[in-house]
Amino acid sequence: MAVMAFHLDTPRLLLRPPVREDFEGWVLMAADPVTMATLGGVQPRSVAWRAFVQMAGSWSLYGFGMFSVIERATGRWIGRVGPWRPDGWPGNEVGWGLISDRHGLGYATEAATAAIDWVVDVLQWPEFIHCIDPSNERSVALARRLGSTCLRQADLPAPHVQQVDIYGQSAADWRRRRP
DSSP: OOGGGOOEEOSSEEEEOOOGGGHHHHHHHHTOHHHHTTTTSOOOHHHHHHHHHHHHHHHHHHSOOOEEEEETTTTEEEEEEEEEOOTTOSSOEEEEEEOGGGTTSSHHHHHHHHHHHHHHHTSOOSEEEEEEOTTOHHHHHHHHHTTOEEEEEEEOOTTOOOEEEEEEEEHHHHHHHOO
């Protein structure tokens, strides 16, 4: 699979590996205090760059990473959603983060559903988790809508140093309840 040619389509979104042109959108999201309040805090441009190339590197080295989420109606980069498994992480995660002016529109559910289908059907992950800051009510609600339950608490590895609630489910449970 050629990484740059690969994408997932949903009715309103295009999900694809990050490309250089996505960086300015990534920087805007990283500077957004609403979005970043439960994602480790606002990041300066230099830190956002490291996170951006880390995600692109995951695609290059492992064949997966979070997708850039592109709003079809505008062509605008609106966030990142998808599989993530850094060294020392508490499991195979499907995570999400969207710019705050796109919260509440159902985009996270739409994108996360497509990403979970992909990790279950293509990557063949037997289970997946979502690492959620306990104060992030929107993400907790989304995890529950997706059929995940709170499994445990965990500390994320450095440099994150954050305790999170681990929501998740098995691939078999996802297939049974798939929207």
